[in-house]
Amino acid sequence: MGQELIARAGEATPLWSVKALLDQPQLVRQVHQEFFAAGAQIATTNTYSLLPDRMIHHKLIDQFENLQRLACELAVAARDAHGSGRVAGSLGPQGFSYQPDKCPPIEQAAADYRKVCQIQVDYVDFFLAETMSSIEQVMGALEGTSGFGKPVWVALTVSDSDGSRLRSGEPVVDVLPLLPKFDVQAVLINCSVPEAVTAAVPLLSGSAIPVGAYANGFVEINTAFDSADATVDLLQSRTDLGPSAYADFAERWVADGATLIGGCCEVGPAHIAELSRRLA
Numbered sequence: 079m080g081q082e083l084i085a086r087a088g089e090a091t092p093l094w095s096v097k098a099l100l101d102q103p104q105l106v107r108q109v110h111q112e113f114f115a116a117g118a119q120i121a122t123t124n125t126y127s128l129l130p131d132r133m134i135h136h137k138l139i140d141q142f143e144n145l146q147r148l149a150c151e152l153a154v155a156a157r158d159a160h161g162s163g164r165v166a167g168s169l170g171p172q173g174f175s176y177q178p179d180k181c182p183p184i185e186q187a188a189a190d191y192r193k194v195c196q197i198q199v200d201y202v203d204f205f206l207a208e209t210m211s212s213i214e215q216v217m218g219a220l221e222g223t224s225g226f227g228k229p230v231w232v233a234l235t236v237s238d239s240d241g242s243r244l245r246s247g248e249p250v251v252d253v254l255p256l257l258p259k260f261d262v263q264a265v266l267i268n269c270s271v272p273e274a275v276t277a278a279v280p281l282l283s284g285s286a287i288p289v290g291a292y293a294n295g296f297v298e299i300n301t302a303f304d305s306a307d308a309t310v311d312l313l314q315s316r317t318d319l320g321p322s323a324y325a326d327f328a329e330r331w332v333a334d335g336a337t338l339i340g341g342c343c344e345v346g347p348a349h350i351a352e353l354s355r356r357l358a
Contacts, residue, residue, distance in 0.1 A: 079124050079168075081343040082109050092306060093136060094127050099145050103152060110156035116347040117354025119163050120340070121153040122206060123198065126170035130190045131182070135306045143197055150201035166231070167202035169194055169219060171209050174306055175269070176235065176299050178212035178246040184221060191222025204229035209269045211235050212246035216253055220260040230260065233268040233290075234278075238298055241270065241277025250278050254285050266290035269342045271298075272319070272327040276334075283335025290338025291331040295319045295345055315344050321352035328353055 080095035086105060091097050098106050110121045128146055133139040150167070157163045172187050173180030181187060195205060205228055207219035216232060223230045236250055237243045244250055250267075257265055265287050267278045272293040283289045297314040328339050339357060341349050 079106075079109060079113075079122055080126060082346050083124070085346075093138075095124050096128050096132075096136075096138075096145065099124060099128070099148055100141075103148060106149070107152045107156050110153055111159065112347045113350055114156060114160040114163055116351040117358055118340075118350050120166050121157050121163060122166045122168045122208075123153045123202065124149045124168070125194070125198070126168045126208060128194075129170060129172055130193055131172050132306055142193075146194065146197040147201075150198055154201050164203040165201060166204055166206040167195070167198035167228075169205060169207045169223070171211060171215055172218070175209055176211055176245050178215055178244070181212065181215045181218065184214060184218045187215070187218025188221035191219055195223055195226050195228075199226045199228060202228065204231060204263065206231045206233060208233045209235045211244055213244070213248055213252055213256070214246075216256060220256065220262070224260055229263040231264040231266060231290075232257065232262050233266040233292070235269045236267060236274050236278045238271045238274050241267075241274035242281060251281050254282065254287075257285070257287055262287060264288045264290055264338055266292065266338060268292045269294045271296065272324065276327060276330055279331045279336050280334045288338060289336050290340070291328070291336045292340035292342045292345070293324070293327065294343040295324075296343060319344070321349045324349045325352045325356050329356065332357065 083095050083098040084090055106124050133142045153165045157165055172182055205223045210216045235245055237245055265282055267275045275291050275293045279291050295316050297316050
């Protein structure tokens with residue numbers, strides 16, 4: 079969602095996808111609609127980076143609630159216009175993506191996630207804690223999403239060079255014992271290169287919880303991409319990951335037990351259309 083908006087808006091800013099909510103909300107709905115038309119069955123709200131810590135950093139905390147509601151309303155409207163599908167409430171990592179050391183303590187993270195969930199609960203079908211890089215980040219998200227009566231999915235990002243480990247260095251399988259305690263409905267690997275996702279999926283598919291995968295299309299995560307002031311133009315897109323190549327990876331994930339397939343950064347409607355053609 080975020081990279082598709084950046085590609086169409088033609089401007090990379092530290093606000094990332096929140097910029098579209100401020101300037102071009104109709105574009106957000108359009109992208110949701112195009113993903114549904116391509117065969118998507120879930121719309122993820124454009125709220126990945128719409129978190130209290132980032133809004134405070136960018137001096138936009140006074141718009142936090144209104145922008146959360148707007149993002150949810152746009153996703154719901156696109157789903158309703160399509161006539162089917164579900165809406166996932168996106169909760170991105172606090173601190174910054176891929177930087178587990180910048181994550182606040184569990185109690186503080188949970189409190190901020192509750193602020194998000196209190197707004198999203200009226201709109202979404204389930205919460206999706208995305209790009210979780212450490213056990214501590216997962217704990218903060220699960221504590222924050224509990225008690226709202228909504229299903230919760232958790233998506234983990236793994237090391238691009240070693241798909242068996244979270245970006246914190248912890249084994250990805252160490253997350254599994256936490257999930258039944260919070261009645262997590264699905265565990266996914268996301269926002270990692272497809273090769274790392276391919277290594278991670280079999281490690282999770284032996285659990286009783288449905289497993290999913292949605293990779294990104296970046297060459298690697300530049301070490302300079304490390305703070306709320308960084309912009310995504312620091313990240314280079316792959317040139318070898320068109321719709322057919324991406325779907326080839328996805329078929330491997332399905333063979334290894336994944337039942338929930340999607341796309342993360344740099345995966346657009348054409349990729350989803352090919353996934354739908356092969357897998358739906």
